[in-house]
Amino acid sequence: MKRIGIAGATGLVGETLLKLLESGPHQVEELRLFASERSAGTKLRFRDREVEVRELDARACSGLDVVFSCLEAGLAAKVVPDIARHCPVIDKSSHFRLKDGVPLVVPEVNPDALAGHKNIVANPNCTTIPLAVALAPLGRKFGLQSLSVATYQSVSGAGRALLNRLQYETEFVAMKRAPDIKGSPLKAQIADNLVPQIDDFDKDGHTGEELKLMKESAKILGLPGLRVAVTCVRVPVSVGHSLAVAARFAQPVKPKDANHVLKDAAGVVLKTGGDYTTPAEARGKDPVFVSRVRPGAEPNELLLWVVTDNLLKGAALNAVQVAELLFKEAK
């Protein structure tokens, strides 16, 4: 019997969390939903009842077993520390992820990082999670040294506004018309197009999303010296993030040896022999799908195709799994 709060309950990840809690192993004794003033008063269905969304107030989190925070980074920076005075918070924003003393946890990869947490646990970026799940077991066995990654990120990773934007623009494309891009959060159309920019640029020309993947991967995998080169690209896909990965190890690795490791790896579904997963197939499913494992350009390099539902394992599911670990620890 758990008492659970969700801050930012009306967003896409909040909605996915609600669905997971409905079908999860823990009976939810109490559910408190919070959102911005704008969404306060909204009623959300949870099983057979309706729960009113309240305006976020840290004090109202008192007595909860855990709060899932699905707020954007700026707001999370302000309110998460206040909530953490009352109960543990699993925060999906980027704000706390790289801070010393804040565990950044993918349960299949680094559950021990939770030890000694101070009521704030960070949930990694939605591309970092599948990358870590796929690479951790290979890295443990063969010694991971560096990565080249290109991402194919769905619009739902940026929230409901961009998901609706893709749908809106797709209606133009279906009629063979140029999409109206007035009011888009992106610099270009996203339907029938790609946008190779997620978040702002730093002085070197890396985007915020690229920096997240580089730094968070190193922290989660416990490899501070991990060298990561990455290009993050938004693609006209509603749900499902994909990654083309070239991973270099400390020793030569044969694809069949990598497959042997991956077929039993926690959280991974491996496909072999010309079978592979597309984002549409991964939608609504829990695992990280790994396929197309093959030789790279050198004997110590492997290529992989990694796909996951970015709202599930990429966000809400990982957070729920972190909560399970917290509940176990609290016993």
Add this chain to the structure above:
Amino acid sequence: MKRIGIAGATGLVGETLLKLLESGPHQVEELRLFASERSAGTKLRFRDREVEVRELDARACSGLDVVFSCLEAGLAAKVVPDIARHCPVIDKSSHFRLKDGVPLVVPEVNPDALAGHKNIVANPNCTTIPLAVALAPLGRKFGLQSLSVATYQSVSGAGRALLNRLQYETEFVAMKRAPDIKGSPLKAQIADNLVPQIDDFDKDGHTGEELKLMKESAKILGLPGLRVAVTCVRVPVSVGHSLAVAARFAQPVKPKDANHVLKDAAGVVLKTGGDYTTPAEARGKDPVFVSRVRPGAEPNELLLWVVTDNLLKGAALNAVQVAELLFKEAK
């Protein structure tokens, strides 16, 4: 005044060639259009006249200055050598590209390869061309050693059938329905999805398209030992191929030094300072657009984002430029 033939005139690349010849520098004295029996009799507009498409017959190419062959590889293998007995052929299929004695030419990169041709000149793959245009000048300056590439390839690269298929499936997505994928040449839906397979798999798990990019790049750049790791992915984009490239050189390379080379490179339009090109913006334009040049994971690695119109520089425009070189040589 030139006499020109197009074999496979009714396909997407044939159509693009016709448009280029209409606006090109050479007065077309005679135009003979050929296609399969199925398309014979079709009339295509060229400037103010209509030209009837005839069934392909090598003897009917007699007296032409050049034939552009836009046939699929199996058919090209049979008929291109016959046509070449009558006149030079620029063949866009994959069949002859890697054969000894057949020049594989990107005019900005290896025009000298044309010397001594035996009436068959191969036009490279539509992802290889932009990659070679972007990397040749950097390689000449800094010594190219290896590449990690992930492609984002539009459906028009597979011809009209897949372009129509995307449009058909997009109409379902616009209505929030699951696309009907009966009869698709792909293993999964392409609208609201990605397909990480272009062409068949070899025994190592590389696709035909990936092997083309690896081998053709090495031949065009004149670097037989070039190591290339690549993942080729079909994306729900109508026209415009994009590549996320990590290039490693024989020496450390600063992005500003790379930009200095690229800004004057033949066939390249460079964007800097947070500006970049999307495939929708590249459509209908001639150049290879290079942007997002930035540091890689090591001092000798650079990352680049490369986009081109796959029907233009990726196919028809490159072939027309090769023809220009042939005409010059014939003078």
